[in-house]
Amino acid sequence: MATIVITGANRGIGLELAKQYQARGDHVIAAVRTASSELTGPGIETFEGVDVTDDGAVAKLASALEGRDIDVLINNAGILSRETLDDLDWGRMRAQFEVNALGPLRVTKALLPCLSEGSKVAIISSRVGSLDDNSSGNNYGYRMSKVAVNMAGVNLSHDLKDKGIPVLLLHPGYVRTEMTGMSGGIDPDESARGLIARIDETTMERTGTFWHADGTELPW
Numbered sequence: 001m002a003t004i005v006i007t008g009a010n011r012g013i014g015l016e017l018a019k020q021y022q023a024r025g026d027h028v029i030a031a032v033r034t035a036s037s038e039l040t041g042p043g044i045e046t047f048e049g050v051d052v053t054d055d056g057a058v059a060k061l062a063s064a065l066e067g068r069d070i071d072v073l074i075n076n077a078g079i080l081s082r083e084t085l086d087d088l089d090w091g092r093m094r095a096q097f098e099v100n101a102l103g104p105l106r107v108t109k110a111l112l113p114c115l116s117e118g119s120k121v122a123i124i125s126s127r128v129g130s131l132d133d134n135s136s137g138n139n140y141g142y143r144m145s146k147v148a149v150n151m152a153g154v155n156l157s158h159d160l161k162d163k164g165i166p167v168l169l170l171h172p173g174y175v176r177t178e179m180t181g182m183s184g185g186i187d188p189d190e191s192a193r194g195l196i197a198r199i200d201e202t203t204m205e206r207t208g209t210f211w212h213a214d215g216t217e218l219p220w
């Protein structure tokens with residue numbers, strides 16, 4: 001039984017990840033701002049008030065988990081707002097940096113004492129954070145925040161190499177969740193299955209790489 005910490009596990013892809021890990025017998029620590037009614041049952045432990053932009057809230061989670069071993073940390077929490085060149089709202093763009101780029105780094109750093117050789121760190125990024133893959137523009141804050149988190153992930157992969165902790169950047173697919181207004185090509189269960197498969201197959205040889213949930217390696 002592995003211990004899996006998931007941020008933003010109360011809905012969307014994070015909730016589905018929690019349910020699938022629970023179903024296979026792992027122990028899920030759901031780090032959420034507010035629990036949802038679906039986030040219940042044996043094998044699910046919920047910590048509320050975990051806003052990934054809040055140092056104090058993340059420190060509280062870290063101190064609650066002191067002495068525990070985490071096998072997989074999944075930085076999943078994220079937000080999307082859609083700025084165009086005609087609508088560059090700096091506040092919304094900063095907010096996306098706070099959650100999408102700084103959030104995973106803040107949480108990973110705070111939980112490092114619970115990670116050791118063989119633990120894995122996954123960051124749910126997005127292929128819209130791929131410079132090579134950008135063929136359409138728009139979504140300034142979201143795209144820029146996901147490029148930044150990709151760099152944070154690659155940096156972490158170097159810094160955690162000596163500890164034997166692989167760091168993986170993942171794109172979940174275009175998924176029907178609140179973030180996409182329930183549009184998308186796949187449902188969260190299919191996305192979560194793919195993400196879990198990618199995390200399962202991750203070794204140190206893959207650290208610092210970027211993968212689609214469907215098993216395709218993505219360009220930066």
Ligand SMILES: NC(=O)c1ccc[n+]([C@@H]2O[C@H](COP(=O)([O-])OP(=O)(O)OC[C@H]3O[C@@H](n4cnc5c(N)ncnc54)[C@H](OP(=O)(O)O)[C@@H]3O)[C@@H](O)[C@H]2O)c1
Pocket residue numbers: 007008009010011012013014032033034050051052053076077078079080099124125126127171172173174175176177178179180184
């Ligand atoms: N859906 C897609 O097609 C798609 C594509 C590419 C990448 N992604 C990425 O996949 C991840 C999950 O997205 P989703 O589609 O499942 O979105 P979602 O349904 O909107 O869920 C987002 C989750 O993030 C949490 N969250 C937002 N701000 C937070 C904060 N400041 N602190 C802690 N938690 C916070 C939300 O919690 P609350 O309920 O408290 O707001 C919620 O649990 C995100 O990183 C997203 O960028 C999604």
